[in-house]
Amino acid sequence: MRLQDIVRGLEEGNRRALARAITYVENDYPEGKEIMKRVFKKTGNAHVVGITGFPGVGKSTTVSKLVQKFREKGRKVGVVAVDPGSPFTGGALLGDRLRMEGLDVSKNLWLDPGVFFRSMSSRGRAGGLAAKTGDVIRLLDAFGFDVILVETVGAGQSEVDIVEVADTSIVVMMPEMGDDIQINKAGILEIGDIYVVNKADLGGAEKTVKWLKSMIMMDQEAVEILSKTSHADEYAVESGEIFERMKRSSDWTPPIITTVADRGEGIDELVDAIEKHFNHLKSSGKLKERRVRRISREVFSIITEEIRNILINEKGGSFREVVEMVVNNEIDPHTAAERMIRDLRTNT
Amino acid sequence: MERKIRVLVAKVGLDGHDRGAKVVARFLRDAGFEVIYTGLHRTPEEVAMAAVQEDVDVVGISLHSGAHMTLVPKVMRYIEEYGGDLSEMVILVGGIVPEDDIQKLKEMGVDGVFIPGTPIERIIDFIRKRVPEKKRGEKAKA
Ligand SMILES: Nc1nc2c(ncn2[C@@H]2O[C@H](COP(=O)(O)OP(=O)(O)OP(=O)(O)O)[C@@H](O)[C@H]2O)c(=O)[nH]1
Numbered sequence: 295m296r297l298q299d300i301v302r303g304l305e306e307g308n309r310r311a312l313a314r315a316i317t318y319v320e321n322d323y324p325e326g327k328e329i330m331k332r333v334f335k336k337t338g339n340a341h342v343v344g345i346t347g348f349p350g351v352g353k354s355t356t357v358s359k360l361v362q363k364f365r366e367k368g369r370k371v372g373v374v375a376v377d378p379g380s381p382f383t384g385g386a387l388l389g390d391r392l393r394m395e396g397l398d399v400s401k402n403l404w405l406d407p408g409v410f411f412r413s414m415s416s417r418g419r420a421g422g423l424a425a426k427t428g429d430v431i432r433l434l435d436a437f438g439f440d441v442i443l444v445e446t447v448g449a450g451q452s453e454v455d456i457v458e459v460a461d462t463s464i465v466v467m468m469p470e471m472g473d474d475i476q477i478n479k480a481g482i483l484e485i486g487d488i489y490v491v492n493k494a495d496l497g498g499a500e501k502t503v504k505w506l507k508s509m510i511m512m513d514q515e516a517v518e519i520l521s522k523t524s525h526a527d528e529y530a531v532e533s534g535e536i537f538e539r540m541k542r543s544s545d546w547t548p549p550i551i552t553t554v555a556d557r558g559e560g561i562d563e564l565v566d567a568i569e570k571h572f573n574h575l576k577s578s579g580k581l582k583e584r585r586v587r588r589i590s591r592e593v594f595s596i597i598t599e600e601i602r603n604i605l606i607n608e609k610g611g612s613f614r615e616v617v618e619m620v621v622n623n624e625i626d627p628h629t630a631a632e633r634m635i636r637d638l639r640t641n642t
Numbered sequence: 643m644e645r646k647i648r649v650l651v652a653k654v655g656l657d658g659h660d661r662g663a664k665v666v667a668r669f670l671r672d673a674g675f676e677v678i679y680t681g682l683h684r685t686p687e688e689v690a691m692a693a694v695q696e697d698v699d700v701v702g703i704s705l706h707s708g709a710h711m712t713l714v715p716k717v718m719r720y721i722e723e724y725g726g727d728l729s730e731m732v733i734l735v736g737g738i739v740p741e742d743d744i745q746k747l748k749e750m751g752v753d754g755v756f757i758p759g760t761p762i763e764r765i766i767d768f769i770r771k772r773v774p775e776k777k778r779g780e781k782a783k784a
Pocket residue numbers: 348349350351352353354355356390393447448492493494495496553554555556557
């Protein structure tokens with residue numbers, strides 16, 4: 295497909311154009327960048343909801359039931375499901391789609407024109423998302439989906455990248471999880487706007503709920519204490535979005551919702567919580583705040599990358615020269631950097 | 643960067659086991675492909691829609707029900723109906739398919755048919771060779 299066909303197709307609501315646009319963006323083709331530039335003005339309307347949690351807790355099952363509920367409410371829903379891809383072979387088995395099964399067999403989620411589902415490989419990247427997940431979400435947003443559900447890799451280890459792309463982050467757990475040092479270390483207790491204890495049919499959910507409650511309270515107390523110290527700002531800069539999320543204490547206490555996802559139990563409550571959180575973000579001005587922070591980081595990292603490229607390519611010669619001087623103890627690294635920056639300022 | 647080859651592994655129809663399809667899916671993953679697995683009992687429409695939304699290079703249809711002569715053409719027809727381009731998608735069929743039907747399926751535009759017992763390397767090599775060929779617009783060698 296040619297670039298202009300894709301761009302026009304996107305405007306006309308052509309799913310095939312959307313699918314191909316995603317492929318270009320995902321593979322970092324020049325066309326992908328061009329498409330992003332052209333559609334960007336249309337983004338910013340969707341509610342992006344992240345779903346994260348350990349492997350097998352029921353993320354995909356929950357996603358499918360959420361899709362169904364949001365469809366019943368007349369929303370158009372896009373799904374991006376990220377599964378792990380091997381950094382060695384490059385291969386991936388993307389198995390989230392097979393859970394796309396509503397409770398109502400008369401409504402086929404696979405064929406519903408108001409649903410678009412795309413599987414992505416993490417391609418060996420840590421953090422729970424693929425490198426281009428953010429841009430793929432934007433494509434879905436520009437295409438007109440009202441809600442975009444993003445399922446992260448179920449790695450259980452610091453898959454906290456989701457807060458970089460989602461307005462609302464849901465952490466899914468199951469009974470028998472808790473009292474567990476691993477979970478505390480994973481960082482997922484700091485990122486949830488909503489917590490779900492799924493598989494309540496297995497028993498023992500109350501215990502996990504209780505434990506979660508105590509963790510969230512501890513979290514909030516810690517933040518309150520930290521906020522009052524003189525290091526609060528320093529801490530905020532270092533841990534970025536996560537600290538901001540922790541500061542929710544004053545106006546948003548993350549609800550804990552018990553579900554049996556495969557039977558659809560608790561999903562109405564979950565949808566309520568998701569919508570409440572979005573309203574809270576909007577009315578408190580936090581939606582804007584989060585997006586400003588996110589875009590700042592994004593633009594910042596693009597600039598950093600560009601400067602890196604300039605230093606490596608255009609200014610490669612003088613860059614190697616100053617490095618050589620540092621190696622020979624003629625100047626120190628700071629002086630070297632200052633020289634390079636002066637060079638960049640004067641001849642670009 | 644070379645674009646990753648994406649493969650949809652689909653079970654259509656009523657037959658109730660997918661051990662074979664899952665094993666193939668895993669081997670394809672280990673060969674470096676991005677494999678999307680659909681699960682059991684998909685309809686031709688569902689497989690076609692998934693192929694279009696996932697923008698796959700290869701659609702592998704696994705069936706053991708004997709209904710390949712009706713289900714496979716249906717998948718292909720729906721792919722086109724949903725805007726997919728069969729001229730650049732490689733269509734594979736796996737299952738117990740009699741010799742006569744293999745020929746007929748190929749005439750309909752199926753790129754390859756693999757009966758049970760085919761060494762998995764043959765399927766992998768076929769995909770590696772056929773995907774770029776088809777993208778260049780070359781006809782299949784029957
Ligand atoms: N007993 C029970 N099983 C459930 C429930 N929800 C999901 N499951 C099952 O749990 C298994 C894993 O569900 P998924 O939805 O694939 O879990 P996931 O978190 O997406 O898994 P990964 O993507 O592999 O990390 C499946 O067999 C589901 O049928 C539940 O509420 N109760």
